[in-house]
Amino acid sequence: MPDKSLESDSDRRAENHSEGRAETLLEAKSLSVSRGELQLFADRSFTITKGELVQLHGDNGSGKTTLLRALCTLMPLDEGELYWRGEQLPAARDSYFSEMAFAGHADGLKTGLTPVENLKWCLIDTPPDEDACYQTLAQTGLAGKEDLPCRVLSAGQRRRVVLARLLISKAVLWILDEPLTALDVSGRELVASLIEAHIEQGGSVIYSTHQPLPLSSRSADQTLMLPG
Amino acid sequence: MFRWFHKLASTRNFYRLAEILAPWLAILCAILLGVGLFQGLFVAPTDYEQGESYRIIFVHVPSAWLSLFIYMTMAFCSLLVIVWKMKLADIVAEVSAPVGASFTFLALATGSLWGKPMWGTWWEWDARLTSELILLFIYIGYMALRASIDNPATRARASAILALVGVVNIPIIKFSVDWWNTLHQPASIMKFDKPSIHPTMLQPLLLCALGFTVFYFVVMLLNTRSLILERESKSSWVQERAAEGRL
Amino acid sequence: MLDSFSTLIKRDLTLSLRRSSEWLNPLVFFVIVVTLFPLGVGPDGQLLSEIAPGVIWVAALLATLLALDGLFRDDYSDGSLEQLLLSPHPLPLLVLAKTTAHWLVSGLPLVILSPLLALLMQLPLQALPALLLSLVLGTLSLSLIGSIGAALTVGLKRGSVLLALLVLPLFIPVLIFGSGCVAAAASGFETSAQLSLLAGLFFLALALAPWAASAALRISVEA
Numbered sequence: 081m082p083d084k085s086l087e088s089d090s091d092r093r094a095e096n097h098s099e100g101r102a103e104t105l106l107e108a109k110s111l112s113v114s115r116g117e118l119q120l121f122a123d124r125s126f127t128i129t130k131g132e133l134v135q136l137h138g139d140n141g142s143g144k145t146t147l148l149r150a151l152c153t154l155m156p157l158d159e160g161e162l163y164w165r166g167e168q169l170p171a172a173r174d175s176y177f178s179e180m181a182f183a184g185h186a187d188g189l190k191t192g193l194t195p196v197e198n199l200k201w202c203l204i205d206t207p208p209d210e211d212a213c214y215q216t217l218a219q220t221g222l223a224g225k226e227d228l229p230c231r232v233l234s235a236g237q238r239r240r241v242v243l244a245r246l247l248i249s250k251a252v253l254w255i256l257d258e259p260l261t262a263l264d265v266s267g268r269e270l271v272a273s274l275i276e277a278h279i280e281q282g283g284s285v286i287y288s289t290h291q292p293l294p295l296s297s298r299s300a301d302q303t304l305m306l307p308g
Numbered sequence: 309m310f311r312w313f314h315k316l317a318s319t320r321n322f323y324r325l326a327e328i329l330a331p332w333l334a335i336l337c338a339i340l341l342g343v344g345l346f347q348g349l350f351v352a353p354t355d356y357e358q359g360e361s362y363r364i365i366f367v368h369v370p371s372a373w374l375s376l377f378i379y380m381t382m383a384f385c386s387l388l389v390i391v392w393k394m395k396l397a398d399i400v401a402e403v404s405a406p407v408g409a410s411f412t413f414l415a416l417a418t419g420s421l422w423g424k425p426m427w428g429t430w431w432e433w434d435a436r437l438t439s440e441l442i443l444l445f446i447y448i449g450y451m452a453l454r455a456s457i458d459n460p461a462t463r464a465r466a467s468a469i470l471a472l473v474g475v476v477n478i479p480i481i482k483f484s485v486d487w488w489n490t491l492h493q494p495a496s497i498m499k500f501d502k503p504s505i506h507p508t509m510l511q512p513l514l515l516c517a518l519g520f521t522v523f524y525f526v527v528m529l530l531n532t533r534s535l536i537l538e539r540e541s542k543s544s545w546v547q548e549r550a551a552e553g554r555l
Numbered sequence: 556m557l558d559s560f561s562t563l564i565k566r567d568l569t570l571s572l573r574r575s576s577e578w579l580n581p582l583v584f585f586v587i588v589v590t591l592f593p594l595g596v597g598p599d600g601q602l603l604s605e606i607a608p609g610v611i612w613v614a615a616l617l618a619t620l621l622a623l624d625g626l627f628r629d630d631y632s633d634g635s636l637e638q639l640l641l642s643p644h645p646l647p648l649l650v651l652a653k654t655t656a657h658w659l660v661s662g663l664p665l666v667i668l669s670p671l672l673a674l675l676m677q678l679p680l681q682a683l684p685a686l687l688l689s690l691v692l693g694t695l696s697l698s699l700i701g702s703i704g705a706a707l708t709v710g711l712k713r714g715s716v717l718l719a720l721l722v723l724p725l726f727i728p729v730l731i732f733g734s735g736c737v738a739a740a741a742s743g744f745e746t747s748a749q750l751s752l753l754a755g756l757f758f759l760a761l762a763l764a765p766w767a768a769s770a771a772l773r774i775s776v777e778a
Contacts, residue, residue, distance in 0.1 A: 152637075152641060154640065154776055155777055156777060174643055174645075175643075177641050178643035180641070182637065182638075182641055184637055185634070186632070186633055186634025186637065187633065187634055188633065188635045188637055188638040189634075189635070190566070190570055190629075190635060191633065192569075192573050192574055193566070193569065193570065197566070197569070201562050201563070201565065201566040202638065203559050203562065203563065203638070203639065203642035203643075203644055203649065204642065204643070207558065207562060229573075
C-alpha cells in the first residue's frame, strides 16, 4: 500500500525534504525506553519520511541498538507511540512488517543452510524464486559462494548475505544496526552504494554506525544524537 | 468503579491504603484465629472414628483452601499485568507466590501428619494430596522463573504468562489426578472429602479458614509495601517520605 | 499464509536432517532410559509387563523434554528468531510450524521406535495399537505444551533445567491418560475414554499453546 493517503497537512509540511511532498513512513512520538533500571532516552520524537536517510549517532551504551529495536517493536516502550503510515503500532504490525526489514547484531542466518536457502526460506511476504536469489547474491559479491553452507563463510561474507536479504525483501524501510561490522573496504563501499541506491528508489534507511559510511553522492538527511 | 480501580492501581495510593489497612486486618486475623483455633481444639467434640487426630483439619483445610485461593489471586494479577501492564499487580503476584507455596507445603505436611494415624503411612497417594503436591511444583516453577529473569518488565510478563498457563492447567491436572486415583485406589480407603461435619466443627473450621485468609492479606500487604519501596526507591514520593522519616 | 507455514517446516526439517545429532540423541536417550528399568528392578517378565506402560511413557516424556530445549534456542542465538518475529505472517502460525517440524523429528521417531521398547519391556502385543495411538496424540500435546516453556526460557542461561521445572507439572495429565490408555489395553479393557481424553488435551493445546508461546517469545526477545 505505497500510496496510502496521508495524515494531516501539518505532518506533511513538517517533514518536507528534497521533493515537494514527502510521505511520512515511521513516526515516533515522545518515546521513552529503558534497559532494566537504566533509562536510555526519554521523550524522543522524530519522523522518517520516504526517501530519507537517517543516521543514529551515539557512544557505546547510549542506546542506539535499543532505539532501533524499539522501532522494530522488538523492545517495549516505557512511554510514547509509534506510527507506521499513520497507523499505530503494534496494532498495524502486519503492514509494517511487510514493508520493513531489520538487520541487527545477529545475522539471523541459519548456518546450516546455504546463502540461497537462507534467502529462499526467509519469511517475507512473497518468497523469492531461486534465480532472484542467485542474482541478488551476485550483486552483494557472493557469486560462487551461493551453495556453500553459511557455516564456512567468514563473518564479512555472512554480512553480505544479510545485505542480500535486505535487497530481496523489497522493504521500503531498512533498519540497520551497525551495518559495517565485520566488512572490509569493498564491503563498506557496497553497503554505502546499496543504501544510496535504495534511497534513490524512494526507500528509507535508518542506521547506526561508529565508522563513517563512505557515501559518494549524499549525506544523511537527518542525524539523531543519543543521548539527547 | 473503573476510576476507583485505577486510583488503587497506583503504587503510591496502594502503599497508603496498605499502611492503613494492615494493622486492622492483623487484629481481625488474631481474633478470628484465636476464636477459631480455641473452638476447634478445645470446644469441638472428639470425632468418634478418628479421635483427637482429626483436629488437624483446622489447619489442613484452611491451608489447602489458601493454596488455591492464592494461586487464583496470582492468576488474576497476571491478567492485569498482561492486559494493563499494571506494576502493582506484578508486585502482588511476586509477594503472593512464596506465601502460596508455604501454605501448599503446610497443607501437604498436615495431610501427611494426619495420614499417619489414619492410613498408617506418612504418605498416601491420595488424589487431593497428589494434586496439592503438583500445585507445589507449579508454585516452585513460577518462583524459579521469576528468580532467573533480571529485567523487571520482562520478568513481570513472562511470569504472568506462566501463571495463566498454570491456571488453565490446574483444573485439568485435578481432573486427571482424580481419574488416576479412582483407577488405582481401592474404594475402601478413607478420603479427605465427604466430611460428615458436625456444626460444632464447621463453625471453627470456617473461622480458621477466614482467619488464614486474612493472615494472607496481612502478609501480602506488608510485603507489597516493602517491595513497592524497593522498586520505586528513586521516585519522588518515596524520597519525600524517607526524608520525613515516615516509611 | 499457509506458504509461510510450509516454508518454515521445510527449512527446519532441512536443518534437522543436516544435523542428525539433534534428533538422534533424544531418541537414544529414550532407549537407554527404558533399558535402565529392567536393570534396576530385575528381569522378572511379569513385573516388567506390569510397569511397561508407565516406563515407556515416562521415558517418552523425558525424551520429549530433552529435545524441547532446542526448539527455539538456535534461532534465538543466531538472530533468526528476531527475523521470525518481524515477519509479516502471524506469529502463532509460525510457532505452530516450528513445533510441528520439531515434533516430526523428535516425537514421531519416538512413536516409531516404541514397539521395539514394548518388546523389551514384555508389553502384551494387544496393547501395541493403544501405545502407538496414545504416543502420537500425547507427544503432539507434549510438544505443544512444551513450546510455551521453551519460549519462556529461551533467553535464559541454564534455561534447560528451568524448562523441566516449568513444563513437567503441566505434562502430568498427558502422562496419566497416556499410560492409563496403554495399561487398560494391556489388561484387555476398552481404551476409547483415555484416547478421547488425550485427543481433547491435544485440541486444547493446539488451540492455546501457539498463542501463549508467541507471546512468550516476544517477551524473551526483549531481554
